[in-house]
Amino acid sequence: MVDVLLGLQWGDEGKGKIVDFLAANYDIIARFQGGPNAGHTLYVNGNKIVLHTIPSGVFQKHCLNLIGNGVVIDPVTLSREIEAILPLQNDLLERLFISHRAQLIIPTHRVLDAASEAAKGKEKIGSTLKGIGPAYMDKTGRNGLRVGDILSPDFKKKYEKLKQKHIDILKQFEEVIDYSEWECAFMDAVEKMRKLKIINSEYWLHEQLKAGKKVLAEGAQGSMLDIDFGTYPYVTSSNTIAAGVCNGLGIAPSRIGEVIGITKAYCTRVGSGPFPTELLDETGDALRKAGAEFGATTGRPRRCGWIDLVALRYACMLSGVTQLIMTKADVMDSFDPVFLATAYEIDGKHTCEFPYDINDVKVIPVYEQFQGWSKPIGTCKTYDELPSVFKDYCKFIEQYLETKIAYVSNGTGRDQLIAV
Ligand code: GDP
Ligand code: IMO
Ligand code: MG
Numbered sequence: 001m002v003d004v005l006l007g008l009q010w011g012d013e014g015k016g017k018i019v020d021f022l023a024a025n026y027d028i029i030a031r032f033q034g035g036p037n038a039g040h041t042l043y044v045n046g047n048k049i050v051l052h053t054i055p056s057g058v059f060q061k062h063c064l065n066l067i068g069n070g071v072v073i074d075p076v077t078l079s080r081e082i083e084a085i086l087p088l089q090n091d092l093l094e095r096l097f098i099s100h101r102a103q104l105i106i107p108t109h110r111v112l113d114a115a116s117e118a119a120k121g122k123e124k125i126g127s128t129l130k131g132i133g134p135a136y137m138d139k140t141g142r143n144g145l146r147v148g149d150i151l152s153p154d155f156k157k158k159y160e161k162l163k164q165k166h167i168d169i170l171k172q173f174e175e176v177i178d179y180s181e182w183e184c185a186f187m188d189a190v191e192k193m194r195k196l197k198i199i200n201s202e203y204w205l206h207e208q209l210k211a212g213k214k215v216l217a218e219g220a221q222g223s224m225l226d227i228d229f230g231t232y233p234y235v236t237s238s239n240t241i242a243a244g245v246c247n248g249l250g251i252a253p254s255r256i257g258e259v260i261g262i263t264k265a266y267c268t269r270v271g272s273g274p275f276p277t278e279l280l281d282e283t284g285d286a287l288r289k290a291g292a293e294f295g296a297t298t299g300r301p302r303r304c305g306w307i308d309l310v311a312l313r314y315a316c317m318l319s320g321v322t323q324l325i326m327t328k329a330d331v332m333d334s335f336d337p338v339f340l341a342t343a344y345e346i347d348g349k350h351t352c353e354f355p356y357d358i359n360d361v362k363v364i365p366v367y368e369q370f371q372g373w374s375k376p377i378g379t380c381k382t383y384d385e386l387p388s389v390f391k392d393y394c395k396f397i398e399q400y401l402e403t404k405i406a407y408v409s410n411g412t413g414r415d416q417l418i419a420v
Contacts, residue, residue, distance in 0.1 A: 001257035002030075002209070002249070004242050006219030008315040010269035012295070012302065013262040014327035014409060016040025019056035019218045021414055022260075027213040028064045029057025030205070032248030033238035034220030035072035035105060035135065037128040039296025043412050047088065050296045053078045054096065055218050058089055064208075066201055068217075069101035070238065070248025072135040073147060074110075075189035076182070082192075098193075099201035100148030106159065107182035108166035109134040115173040125234055126271025128297050136237035138162065147198055150190050202250025209255065217245045223261075223315035224269075231358055234273025242319035260406070261321035263312055265329040265393075268302040270295045276363040277305035277341045291331040306339040306367065309400045314354040316401050324401065326394065327409040329377060330416075336372025338393065341365035342400065368396065378411045383420050394420070 005022065007013040020042045023029050036052040043049075044059045053073055057063035067073060085092050109131030116133065117124045127133060138144040145162055149155055170176050209215065219240055224230045226240045238244060242259050245251055266287055269275045278284065284304045287293065293302035315321070332338055343350045343366040355361055373387040380386050386408070394405050408418045 002215040003258040004217045005260045007222030008261040009222045011222040016056045023057035023060040026216040028215045029055040030066040032068045033070040033244045036077040036130045038220035067098045068249040069099040072103045074105040079189040102147045104145040105131040105135045107179040270302045274358045277308045279305045308341045323406040325407045330410040339367040
């Protein structure tokens, strides 16, 4: 079976930490979408590691790790990640597999990303500028380069053709970044990438599953950034919901088992776009400080607010979430009272549905108020030790979402995870 783990909010829910923990029970961890826009943070033996392209199973010795066909790969970022991890995991390259169908991000994709954002002015998406949108555009436009192409004797020709297409598009923009240095780094990284295990991953996965191996598909970004169901156009360019696993790995829907959805005890968003429960006051600042809410990929401050059950229920519905994991519960230790949005007021009417036109309507969240737990919970080891008001908070969320919370995460460490 293939279990799925994904973010239910706007990303950064703590997927990296949770995958690193759960990987102990799986044989293979597979990324199915996104690219180096992701930043998944892990703490292993006190070392902080941020993974962008490599699956978060690499620190469990027995785990194989697959970068699936649905991912867009920047060889430079990948090569840097490998260099950072190799001293800690010297068998990394034996356990890392890449689909030959995964798409490549080339330097001019990043230039296009920057030019497109600059041209949008005040309406910019707030992209991580890693070239994600342009790379997926080339994929669906049927112009993209795939990882398998780097093994072809015609690679340079194919690369130049795509680059020229980008240069032609860039003529319409006023300012264009000089990418000549990036190009050198890109070619070096491609050279290194040729030596990696580039495989026919859909067949490989199929064989592994036939042999009874357990696979966990690791999502990037979050459900509200999904290209179809997120707060379009303020989204990323891939399907971040469970459906993305099937086309991002070549897995049949009937193979999907558990769908594990991750949510913070509150909510954050980085980049532009609607965020109904955002706190633009000192409470929001306090959440950012307590939760160290700064982007793992770009370092940008994350916008903070209360947990939004309307958006979460929508995300659970879209992916058929079978169990929840709540992270960063410890961050809310000193907040009293705490709030949960249970409905939206739009034009004087209450709704529990996430609106299609959320960018164009004024949404006033309707809140349920709870007493804060006002007690540090970071050292709690069992569910029984957790304050009863915190458990009430969890029960309310479970009831609203009609889904069980399987774990509560109460710190950055691998061991700070409490089974419910
Ligand atoms: P991801 O993109 O979903 O993997 O999440 P990020 O790594 O971008 O951001 C999550 C941040 O929260 C990281 O810095 C984690 O170390 C941290 N984190 C994860 N779980 C917890 C938790 O339960 N408590 C606290 N305080 N921090 C956490
Ligand atoms: P992880 O996997 C949070 C956001 C960007 C921007 C929008 C589009 O760490 O949770 P893109 O670079 O894809 O063109 O950006 O999506 N975004 C993320 N926000 N976590 C992420 O990944 C994100 N990946 C992209 O900030 O608003
Ligand atoms: Mg992140």
